[in-house]
Amino acid sequence: xxxxxxxxxxxxxxxxxxxxxxxxxxxxxxxFYWYRQILGQKVEFLVSFYNNEISEKSEIFDxxxxxxxxxxxxFTLKIRSTKLEDSAMYFCASSKLxxxxxxxxxxxxxxxxxx
Amino acid sequence: DAKTTxxxxxxxxxxxxxxxxxxxxxxxxxxxxxxxxxLPSQGPEYVIHGLTSNVNNRMASLAIAEDRKxxxxxxxxxxxxxxxxxxxxxxxxxGADGLTFGKGTHLIIQP
Numbered sequence: 001x002x003x004x005x006x007x008x009x010x011x012x013x014x015x016x017x018x019x020x021x022x023x024x025x026x027x028x029x030x031x032f033y034w035y036r037q038i039l040g041q042k043v044e045f046l047v048s049f050y051n052n053e054i055s056e057k058s059e060i061f062d063x064x065x066x067x068x069x070x071x072x073x074x075f076t077l078k079i080r081s082t083k084l085e086d087s088a089m090y091f092c093a094s095s096k097l098x099x100x101x102x103x104x105x106x107x108x109x110x111x112x113x114x115x
Numbered sequence: 116d117a118k119t120t121x122x123x124x125x126x127x128x129x130x131x132x133x134x135x136x137x138x139x140x141x142x143x144x145x146x147x148x149x150x151x152x153x154l155p156s157q158g159p160e161y162v163i164h165g166l167t168s169n170v171n172n173r174m175a176s177l178a179i180a181e182d183r184k185x186x187x188x189x190x191x192x193x194x195x196x197x198x199x200x201x202x203x204x205x206x207x208x209x210g211a212d213g214l215t216f217g218k219g220t221h222l223i224i225q226p
Contacts, residue, residue, distance in 0.1 A: 043216040046213070048212065056213060099209040100207050101164070105161060
């Protein structure tokens with residue numbers, strides 16, 4: 001069964017450094033998403049992406065975040081200058097279509113630790 | 116997305132059915148009811164969704180009240196692997212908006 005994959009599984013970085021989290025969505029899916037989950041808290045939506053453009057973004061997704069689909073398979077989340085409060089699990093998701101009747105498929109996540 | 120209310124936690128025994136309730140009294144006519152779950156240390160996983168009629172798939176069944184103000188996720192025969200946080204989420208619109216997760220119901224399965 002096809003699945004969303006994410007690398008690395010765990011990333012440790014120093015405050016102020018840039019990080020890039022990588023995702024390979026399911027191959028025939030057209031919509032891509034990033035979520036984060038701070039330890040012990042809810043899963044929060046960051047951004048959705050379609051046709052090489054951001055479709056929706058939350059208040060959390062500020063100028064320090066960016067997303068890109070650099071090639072036909074990868075979808076990346078870049079955090080320009082990490083802060084301690086960026087420490088969280090980051091989940092990538094994809095869906096074949098958008099809208100309320102369509103499900104999203106999540107990857108296993110990347111644990112980001114900012115020191 | 117409209118608001119949902121779920122119990123914080125529920126406990127059940129292995130190999131018994133589990134009924135997880137969700138109230139969504141402010142649901143609108145076009146809102147779909149989605150259920151996701153999150154196993155320990157894993158990403159969320161889609162379980163099932165529906166609009167008005169009851170739905171069945173290989174993982175679970177979804178029973179939707181006639182007035183659509185509540186729904187119940189039914190796991191027909193719980194296993195230890197079903198121990199997870201279960202999220203009931205209403206989705207509306209045709210855009211690529213994100214899912215709005217609440218705190219969900221923490222399901223504990225006793226052997």
